Amino acid sequence: MSLANEIVFAIVAFLILMMGIIFFVVLYQRRMFHHHLELKKINEQKQKELLQASIQGEEDERMRIASELHDDVGASLSSVRLFLHSAAKTSDPEIINRSRELLEDSIQKVRSISHKLQPSMLQHLGLKATLEAMAETVNKSGNLHMTCTLAQIPELDENTGLAVYRVVQELLNNVIKHSGARSVSLSAQLLQDAIVLHFAHDGIGLTEEEFQKQVRKPGAIGLKNIVNRLQSINASIQFEQVLENHYRAVISVPLNS
Amino acid sequence: MSPFLICSLLSPLLPIVVGFRTRSSVLWWYCLTAFSFDITGTLLKRVFLVNHLVVGNIFLAVEFLFLSFIFKRAVFGKRSLLFFVWLAVVVAVYAFMSVRTFQTFNLTSASIFYFVYVVYVLLGFLYILRMSEVILLERSWFFWVCVAFGLYSSGDFLLFLFRNYIVEKNSDLMSKLWNYLFLTSNILKNLLLGIAIYWHVKPRHEPR
Numbered sequence: 120m121s122l123a124n125e126i127v128f129a130i131v132a133f134l135i136l137m138m139g140i141i142f143f144v145v146l147y148q149r150r151m152f153h154h155h156l157e158l159k160k161i162n163e164q165k166q167k168e169l170l171q172a173s174i175q176g177e178e179d180e181r182m183r184i185a186s187e188l189h190d191d192v193g194a195s196l197s198s199v200r201l202f203l204h205s206a207a208k209t210s211d212p213e214i215i216n217r218s219r220e221l222l223e224d225s226i227q228k229v230r231s232i233s234h235k236l237q238p239s240m241l242q243h244l245g246l247k248a249t250l251e252a253m254a255e256t257v258n259k260s261g262n263l264h265m266t267c268t269l270a271q272i273p274e275l276d277e278n279t280g281l282a283v284y285r286v287v288q289e290l291l292n293n294v295i296k297h298s299g300a301r302s303v304s305l306s307a308q309l310l311q312d313a314i315v316l317h318f319a320h321d322g323i324g325l326t327e328e329e330f331q332k333q334v335r336k337p338g339a340i341g342l343k344n345i346v347n348r349l350q351s352i353n354a355s356i357q358f359e360q361v362l363e364n365h366y367r368a369v370i371s372v373p374l375n376s
Numbered sequence: 377m378s379p380f381l382i383c384s385l386l387s388p389l390l391p392i393v394v395g396f397r398t399r400s401s402v403l404w405w406y407c408l409t410a411f412s413f414d415i416t417g418t419l420l421k422r423v424f425l426v427n428h429l430v431v432g433n434i435f436l437a438v439e440f441l442f443l444s445f446i447f448k449r450a451v452f453g454k455r456s457l458l459f460f461v462w463l464a465v466v467v468a469v470y471a472f473m474s475v476r477t478f479q480t481f482n483l484t485s486a487s488i489f490y491f492v493y494v495v496y497v498l499l500g501f502l503y504i505l506r507m508s509e510v511i512l513l514e515r516s517w518f519f520w521v522c523v524a525f526g527l528y529s530s531g532d533f534l535l536f537l538f539r540n541y542i543v544e545k546n547s548d549l550m551s552k553l554w555n556y557l558f559l560t561s562n563i564l565k566n567l568l569l570g571i572a573i574y575w576h577v578k579p580r581h582e583p584r
Contacts, residue, residue: 122541122545123541126542127549130535130553133531137530144504144519148505152510
């Protein structure tokens with residue numbers, strides 16, 4: 120082969136090399152594009168599910184309040200009305216006393232519903248006192264023992280406090296319903312720029328992997344609400360199994376959230 | 377004139393027509409300039425029978441400036457000072473090298489310029505792959521610019537580098553290479569630039 124032909128060969132080789140580079144760029148970028156699309160689709164799906172869960176959670180809460188108002192308070196007040204009708208005719212002190220008891224019972228129920236809707240204690244005494252009161256209520260039931268070590272918890276703004284309270288409430292509900300735990304502990308640790316809450320129990324719990332799986336599944340409204348509430352204050356949650364029959368959820372709340 | 381030469385001469389008209397309505401991009405002005413220089417060179421050579429190689433030498437510098445501006449974002453990023461220093465140094469060196477041999481085509485400079493374009497193109501591809509926003513390549517004007525100049529400059533830089541040698545050994549081969557390689561790659565480049573200008577009209581998050 121003469122040198123002139125070798126040069127031609129080199130020119131062709133150079134062209135082929137450039138085509139190879141172009142081909143590589145196209146393939147690589149196409150793969151990136153598909154990956155990006157898939158990621159976007161998953162994110163959109165997740166957002167949709169979270170929104171759905173949020174709406175569903177709200178609807179469930181309304182249903183619960185409506186049923187409590189209708190079945191408990193409504194029924195009590197109807198009975199009071201009936202008793203008062205009778206009392207107007209007979210002036211029997213027994214009927215009046217019964218009506219008063221029913222009215223007090225109704226007032227108590229309305230207070231209870233109101234407390235569940237927006238714990239006034241949270242507004243007046245703060246997150247620490249509210250969580251301690253929650254633990255006290257749980258301990259009174261006698262089925263579960265809850266300890267709180269919240270000395271380091273600082274004053275949080277209303278939104279953050281409410282979100283953390285709701286998340287702990289949901290975790291506690293799940294423990295009561297599903298874990299079969301005998302004891303629960305809640306502790307707080309103050310870091311430089313965040314507060315870390317450790318919620319641990321000795322029942323059957325969730326690992327991070329199981330939590331992620333559950334959150335992606337349709338349903339699991341409670342868990343999705345946890346994610347929603349924490350996202351709204353830029354906080355995060357991490358589930359882990361510490362020992363056999365000992366699970367823990369670690370909630371990190373940034374202090375500037 | 378061979379049909380290849382005519383096609384090559386007229387091929388810049390495609391991107392010129394495609395981008396005529398906006399006429400805003402550096403790319404469009406590059407095509408118009410290339411067309412003007414090609415026509416002027418051909419007229420000087422074939423109609424007025426005078427030395428046309430001066431036009432080629434000027435075009436080399438003009439083409440370098442255009443391509444540097446087109447690839448500025450991909451190659452230099454936001455380092456504008458470095459960019460202008462680079463332009464000034466290259467043009468000054470080129471002028472110094474060409475001043476004594478301006479009547480003959482500066483093959484060495486041409487091949488160096490074409491090698492620089494290959495580097496520009498490779499950095500352009502890297503820029504596309506590193507872009508934070510993933511784009512559809514076939515709709516990216518910058519991708520088509522990279523393809524056009526990648527094929528054009530990688531094919532032609534060795535041709536310019538060894539042109540004298542090939543002519544000396546086998547002038548017939550050089551004429552074939554010129555017709556089939558250089559002119560074809562020029563036509564291909566202009567077709568691809570037509571596509572690039574077509575997509576450039578639409579607003580996108582890419583270097584402009």
